[in-house]
Amino acid sequence: MVNRVLLDTGLKVSQPGVDVLSANPLQLLFNSDWSGLGVVQSGTWTAPWPGGSTMDVGGFINFTKTFSSIPFCAFFLVRGGYMSPLGYGNGFFTSVRNSDSGTQSRSALLAQVSTTGIQFRAMLYRVSNPGLVNVDYTVRYFVFDRNT
Amino acid sequence: MTDRVLLGNRGGEYGLWVSRPGFDVKTAGEDGLLMSTSIRTLQVVRSGSFSGTGVVGISWAPVGFRPRLFFGTQHAIQAITYTSDNSASINVYDMQGTVSSQWNVGSVPTLSSTTYWFAINEPA
Numbered sequence: 001m002v003n004r005v006l007l008d009t010g011l012k013v014s015q016p017g018v019d020v021l022s023a024n025p026l027q028l029l030f031n032s033d034w035s036g037l038g039v040v041q042s043g044t045w046t047a048p049w050p051g052g053s054t055m056d057v058g059g060f061i062n063f064t065k066t067f068s069s070i071p072f073c074a075f076f077l078v079r080g081g082y083m084s085p086l087g088y089g090n091g092f093f094t095s096v097r098n099s100d101s102g103t104q105s106r107s108a109l110l111a112q113v114s115t116t117g118i119q120f121r122a123m124l125y126r127v128s129n130p131g132l133v134n135v136d137y138t139v140r141y142f143v144f145d146r147n148t
Numbered sequence: 149m150t151d152r153v154l155l156g157n158r159g160g161e162y163g164l165w166v167s168r169p170g171f172d173v174k175t176a177g178e179d180g181l182l183m184s185t186s187i188r189t190l191q192v193v194r195s196g197s198f199s200g201t202g203v204v205g206i207s208w209a210p211v212g213f214r215p216r217l218f219f220g221t222q223h224a225i226q227a228i229t230y231t232s233d234n235s236a237s238i239n240v241y242d243m244q245g246t247v248s249s250q251w252n253v254g255s256v257p258t259l260s261s262t263t264y265w266f267a268i269n270e271p272a
Contacts, residue, residue, distance in 0.1 A: 005155065005164050013164055013185050021230060025212035026271060030183060034191040034269060056254030070264060072220050106250050110257055112222060123253045146192045146266075 032084060035146040040064065040071075044078065047109075047122030047137040055124035062117045063143060064092050071143050078138040118143075161186070188269065195266035201242035207235040208267060213266035220260040230272060238263070 163185030171180035
C-alpha cells in the first residue's frame with residue numbers, strides 16, 4: 001500500500017497508486033502550498049423587459065465581504081431554460097441588423113466587478129423587425145474566492 | 149456534533165475526507181464533501197494581472213507543469229498561446245471601440261484596462 005497523505009509542515013495528498021513522497025505536482029490531489037478555490041457567493045440579476053424600444057438598466061450586487069483584490073466571477077445568461085456563458089468574465093454583445101433600413105437593433109449585457117460587488121448594465125436598442133424577443137435578461141453569477 | 153474529518157478507512161477506501169458543515173463525513177455524498185482523496189481539489193497555483201490590450205506576455209514561477217489559465221477582463225481574450233510551461237502570450241482585443249459604437253442608450257460605459265488571470269492545478 002502506497003503512502004498517499006503527507007502531513008508535516010503542510011498537507012499533500014497523492015492520486016491513488018502514487019506515493020505522496022515521490023509524486024510530481026500533477027500527481028497530487030491536494031497541495032497546501034497552493035490556494036484553495038471555491039464559490040463564496042452566487043445569485044441572479046434580472047433586467048426586466050421595459051416594454052418599449054430602448055432600455056438602459058443597471059443594478060449593483062453587493063458582495064458578502066470586501067475582497068482584498070477583485071475576485072474572479074463567472075456569468076451565464078439564463079434564457080429558455082438553459083444557460084449561456086457570457087464571454088470573458090465580464091460582458092457580451094449581440095447585434096441584429098435590420099436588412100431594410102440598414103440600421104441595427106442591438107443589445108448588451110455588461111458586468112463590471114470590483115472588490116465590493118458587481119455592477120450590471122443591460123442595454124437594448126430595438127428598431128422595427130429586430131429579430132429580438134421580448135424577454136427579461138437574467139444573469140446567473142458565481143463569485144470565487146481563494147485562501148492564500 | 150457531526151463528524152467532519154476522516155483520515156482512514158471510508159467505505160473500504162483509505163484516504164482523507166473533509167465534509168461540509170452539517171454533513172457526516174462517514175456517509176456524505178460527493179456534494180457533501182469539501183475535500184476527498186478520490187478527486188483532485190481545484191486549487192489556484194499562480195495568479196496575476198496586467199493592463200492594456202493587444203498582445204501581452206505573462207509569466208509565472210514554475211509549478212512543475214503547464215497549468216490551465218483563466219482570465220477575467222472587460223475586453224475579449226482572442227487567443228492564449230503558451231510559450232513555455234511558465235509563460236504565455238495573450239491576445240486581448242480592445243472592446244472599448246465596439247462598446248462606444250454599439251451602446252447607444254444612456255451613457256457609454258468605460259471599460260477597465262486591467263485583466264486578471266489565474267492558473268489552476270490542471271494541465272493545459
